[in-house]
């Protein structure tokens with residue numbers, strides 16, 4: 001690789017981009033990280049950070065900073081299926097708890113950490129084009145608000161630019177396991193809805209919602225319906241959202257006693273995986289793999305991509321491994337980890353009733369605390385669906401029940 005001004009230019013400075021920039025900069029690489037947003041700023045996303053994401057923050061020395069923002073820890077996940085509620089601990093020894101920090105807080109913390117590590121941060125800078133020379137990405141062209149176009153060059157351009165990634169649009173990676181938008185979700189914040197360290201989920205036919213405690217004594221409540229109902233409900237989001245709670249009368253009573261403190265925000269997203277590297281470019285976070293938010297994996301996955309990608313790029317920059325070899329490892333490790341959860345997530349996002357076998361399993365788990373903890377860990381992304389639904393584990397749950 002020829003020596004150019006930056007080792008890496010990272011496009012996008014939120015959950016995937018800032019950690020990638022931070023980790024590379026901590027190793028002494030010259031990194032430019034740009035975002036068209038300025039910080040602090042919010043983005044359309046709820047924000048449950050699962051225990052593996054919390055563990056990443058801890059490894060990076062950033063967890064204490066999050067804790068001091070006053071975000072309450074979440075140490076129990078409860079899944080209310082109507083017939084039974086499965087309540088378990090989502091974490092493991094590496095990270096026993098989850099948090100649901102507001103993105104305006106979390107993203108600022110990540111941006112600051114990247115800048116502190118020595119990455120050059122350019123906020124309010126929009127990338128308009130990826131520069132390609134001899135079939136290889138060599139830099140970007142973009143501009144600050146109201147500014148003239150500027151060109152920056154790097155050995156690698158990392159697309160951490162989210163769902164509508166410009167980098168991905170320009171490099172046209174292979175895309176696979178595509179699934180359409182499956183559900184539409186809407187969220188807002190409530191005061192007077194105490195959660196006592198619990199993340200509650202309610203699963204009903206064609207409806208599902210979750211409630212998690214966040215900053216300022218507020219509770220995030222996100223819920224939704226199948227994407228097929230988007231058009232029918234879009235003109236009465238509030239009514240459709242509130243009517244859903246009648247399917248769980250106790251929760252309905254609690255939320256009626258609470259007060260809504262923000263407007264509704266909602267969206268629906270497609271599901272895909274993309275090859276995350278090619279000549280002179282890489283993808284991390286939603287730019288490389290997106291899945292429905294029903295299982296709240298995106299932030300943790302973005303963190304794990306950042307670690308894997310920064311490790312692989314570090315190996316190439318130092319000359320230890322050829323780019324293609326190191327990045328192929330990033331690709332295969334990501335897919336191996338993500339794919340079982342991707343399938344589980346896209347199944348849940350249909351909001352179809354759980355298949356009969358799962359309903360039997362839920363019945364068998366009820367009251368068996370180790371099994372309920374394992375179910376919470378499954379949904380937290382700590383235990384792979386491949387392990388949880390293995391014959392041995394399922395048989396052991398049924399054996400304990402009988």
Ligand SMILES: Cc1cc2nc3c(=O)[nH]c(=O)nc-3n(C[C@H](O)[C@H](O)[C@H](O)COP(=O)(O)OP(=O)(O)OC[C@H]3O[C@@H](n4cnc5c(N)ncnc54)[C@H](O)[C@@H]3O)c2cc1C
Pocket residue numbers: 011012013014015016017034035036037043044045046047048049050125126127128160161162163164165166185266267269284285286287293295296297298299300302
């Ligand atoms: C409704 C909803 C709820 C969700 N809830 C959860 C949840 O509870 N838990 C969870 O873990 N995940 C959740 N997710 C998923 C999560 O939001 C994403 O997975 C996560 O934000 C991905 O981070 P990212 O850095 O890849 O992308 P983003 O957070 O989207 O950041 C991309 C950044 O790139 C910048 N950018 C884009 N294009 C350009 C350009 N051309 N030039 C400069 N900058 C650019 C943008 O300004 C943006 O700041 C949810 C998603 C949605 C939509």
